[in-house]
Amino acid sequence: MKDRVPLPVRSLLRETGQLADRRRVRVYATGGFVRDLLIGIPNLDLDLAVEGNGIRFAKALAQRYQARVTTHDRFGTATVTLADGPTFDVATARTESYDSPAALPTVRRSSIEEDLRRRDFTINTLAIRLNTPHFGELVDHHGGRRDLKDKAIRVLHGLSFIDDPTRVFRAIRLEQRLGFQLDRNTAVLMKEAVNMKICHRLSPSRLSAEFLHVLSEREPVKTLARLADFNLLPLIHPQLKWSPGLARLLNAVEKAIQWHAGLSLGPLASPWVVYGMACMEALPQPAVQETLARLTLPGRQTQSMLWVAQEGARLLRTLNRTVKPSETFRALCTLPEETLIFLMATTRSKQTKQKITDMVTTYRKVKPVLTGHDLQTMGLEPGPLYNRLLKRLFDARLNGEVETKADECRLVNRLAKRR
Ligand code: ATP
Numbered sequence: 001m002k003d004r005v006p007l008p009v010r011s012l013l014r015e016t017g018q019l020a021d022r023r024r025v026r027v028y029a030t031g032g033f034v035r036d037l038l039i040g041i042p043n044l045d046l047d048l049a050v051e052g053n054g055i056r057f058a059k060a061l062a063q064r065y066q067a068r069v070t071t072h073d074r075f076g077t078a079t080v081t082l083a084d085g086p087t088f089d090v091a092t093a094r095t096e097s098y099d100s101p102a103a104l105p106t107v108r109r110s111s112i113e114e115d116l117r118r119r120d121f122t123i124n125t126l127a128i129r130l131n132t133p134h135f136g137e138l139v140d141h142h143g144g145r146r147d148l149k150d151k152a153i154r155v156l157h158g159l160s161f162i163d164d165p166t167r168v169f170r171a172i173r174l175e176q177r178l179g180f181q182l183d184r185n186t187a188v189l190m191k192e193a194v195n196m197k198i199c200h201r202l203s204p205s206r207l208s209a210e211f212l213h214v215l216s217e218r219e220p221v222k223t224l225a226r227l228a229d230f231n232l233l234p235l236i237h238p239q240l241k242w243s244p245g246l247a248r249l250l251n252a253v254e255k256a257i258q259w260h261a262g263l264s265l266g267p268l269a270s271p272w273v274v275y276g277m278a279c280m281e282a283l284p285q286p287a288v289q290e291t292l293a294r295l296t297l298p299g300r301q302t303q304s305m306l307w308v309a310q311e312g313a314r315l316l317r318t319l320n321r322t323v324k325p326s327e328t329f330r331a332l333c334t335l336p337e338e339t340l341i342f343l344m345a346t347t348r349s350k351q352t353k354q355k356i357t358d359m360v361t362t363y364r365k366v367k368p369v370l371t372g373h374d375l376q377t378m379g380l381e382p383g384p385l386y387n388r389l390l391k392r393l394f395d396a397r398l399n400g401e402v403e404t405k406a407d408e409c410r411l412v413n414r415l416a417k418r419r
Contacts (some may be wrong), residue, residue: 001013001037001128001136004037004040005037008085009044009046009085009086012082012085012086013029013046013130013135014130014135015064016048016061016088016130017129017130017131017132017135018132019057019060019061019064020050020057020130020131021131021132023052023056023057023060024052025050025051025052025053025057026050026051026052026112026129026131027048027049027050027051027057027130027131028048028049028050028051028093028112028127028128028129028130028139029046029047029048029127029128029130030047030048030049030115030116030124030126030127030128031047031119031124032045032047032124033045033046033047034047034126034127034128034138035123035124035126035144035148037128038126038145038148039148039178041178044085044086044087045086045087045089046086046087046088046089047088047089047091048088048089048090048091048130049091049092049093049112049115049127050090050091050092050093051093051111051112052092053076053092054076054077054078054090054091054092054093055071055073055076055077055078055090055092057090058071058078058079058080058088058090059071059078061080061088061090062080065080065082065083065085066083067080067081067082067083068080068081069081075091075107076091076092076094076107076109077089077090077091077092078090091115092109093109093110093111093112093114093115094107094108094109094110094114094115094118095107095108095110095114095115095117095118096108096118098163098164101162101163101165101198101201102164102165102198102201102202105118105163105164112127112139113141116139116141116142117141117142117156119156120155120156120160120164120167120170120171121147121153121154121155121156121167121170121171121174121186122142122143122144122146122147122152122154122155122156123144123147123148123152123153123154123174123180124144125140125141125142125144125156126138126139126140126144126145126148127139142156147183151178151179151180151181152180152181152182152183152186153171153174153175153180153181153182153183153186154183154185154186155167155171155186155189158189160189161189161190161192161193161198162193162196162198165193165198165199165201165202166202166206166209166210168190168193168194168198168199168230168232169210169213169214169227169232170210171186171190172214172223172226172227172230172232173213173214173217173223175226176217176219176222176223176226177217177218177219177223190230191230194230194231194232199232199235200235202235204294204295204296205296207235207236207295208295208296208297211236211295211297212272212297214227215272215273215275215276215279216271216272219254220250220272220275221247221250221251221253221254221275224242224250224275224279225242225247228241228242236279236291236295237283237287237290237291239283239284239287240279240282240283240287240291241282243282245282246278246279246281246282249278249281249282249345249346250275250278252278252345252346253274253275253277253278253341253342253345255345256274256341256342256344256345257271257274257341259341259344260337260341260344260360263360263361265360265361268337268338268341269337269338270298270301270338271338272301273301273304273305273336273338274338274341274342274345276297276301276305277304277305277308277309277312277338277339277342278342278345280292280305280308280309281308281309281312281346283309285309285310288305288306288309289306289309292305292306300336301338304336304338304339307339308339308342308343312339312342312343312346315331315343316343316346316347316349316352318331319331319332319343319347319352319355319356320349320351320352322355324395324398324399325358325363325398325399325400326394326395326398326399328355328358328359328363329359329363329395329398332355332356332359333359337360340356340359340360343356344356344357363398366394366397366398367394367397368390368393368394368396368397368402368408369404369405369408370390370393370405370408370409370412371390372386372390375389375390375412378409378412378413380412380416385416389412389415389416392411392415393408393411393412396408396411
């Protein structure tokens with residue numbers, strides 16, 4: 001930990017261990033944090049497992065740091081968000097048993113050993129002790145360290161994918177994200193589970209969550225390609241198939257997102273939506289509607305995806321025809337950033353690409369110098385006219401028809417006289 005965890009986080013973990021000492025519970029860092037720590041990937045999403053009451057411990061932790069805490073009583077878990085630090089996901093160490101395949105498990109409080117045994121892959125079964133005398137000691141009951149070294153994704157038992165088919169998606173995401181490989185037996189088990197159509201039993205909301213995770217990966221294109229290798233794309237819609245066209249579009253989306261990042265306009269709120277739009281583009285209209293109605297993806301983004309599927313092509317034709325910047329602005333001004341990026345990825349027209357670039361980089365910053373207050377000083381009576389004048393001034397600015405405040409005053413006087 002010494003070399004790989006930034007000092008403030010290390011101190012935080014040490015203090016967490018000391019708090020656990022005082023409260024007479026045992027606490028461990030687990031999951032993705034430990035896995036990524038050992039392979040040198042920065043990850044400040046801290047997963048803690050508590051042998052004892054996790055929620056009570058999370059509350060004490062939140063009180064200690066005056067942090068926000070959200071509890072999920074049913075699962076015995078809580079999230080503690082520090083004002084300017086990492087987030088702790090605190091869980092009560094637990095065992096899970098599955099009454100039927102793909103159902104949510106029955107949960108019971110347990111020891112860390114049992115908690116680690118219910119995990120998906122060996123590389124996620126590592127834990128680090130945080131209590132004082134043992135601070136920093138690695139707990140490795142399932143060969144997690146060996147598999148990290150061998151870059152292998154391995155399930156803990158033969159029924160793992162049957163118990164919880166979301167692990168199929170998790171395996172593919174981890175494999176692609178970390179550049180690991182499925183261990184041979186795990187790959188066989190996964191293929192068997194897929195052939196048994198076990199993933200079809202997932203509820204739409206669990207499937208949606210997995211699809212969202214895939215689209216939110218840093219490199220979703222290769223993750224989607226791998227889903228296609230396992231014939232999992234039809235779970236999203238039976239007509240969704242991998243094709244050279246879809247691959248080209250997804251790569252174009254990736255490039256367009258990189259282009260946007262290079263403009264330093266601030267991080268994109270939901271890059272995943274742009275990849276989602278590309279997947280929907282591979283489907284006929286009715287299938288898009290069916291898919292988006294069935295999946296439970298966030299509402300605003302679902303609307304954007306639906307809009308693009310229905311109106312995107314028409315909008316690109318309109319953009320082809322716009323001449324003045326103000327026309328381009330009006331065509332694009334209500335669209336979210338993600339939609340603009342998708343249009344950038346789909347169009348082949350250089351002019352249209354330039355228009356979208358101008359919109360994103362320039363047009364939105366344009367502002368007339370004159371304000372409503374100035375119009376009043378110029379002796380114009382307040383009313384609906386103001387809106388029209390200000391809009392006209394804005395268009396004139398965009399189109400380069402006015403450059404100075406004096407130009408704007410002249411334009412206002414001319415328009416006001418014409419009334
Ligand atoms: P990510 O970096 O994608 O967030 P993570 O490994 O931190 O990956 P989480 O979804 O935060 O994943 O889950 C935390 C831990 O809980 C995982 O490391 C894993 O050990 C365990 N876990 C999560 N989902 C499952 C599952 N479906 N079955 C078994 N264990 C799971």
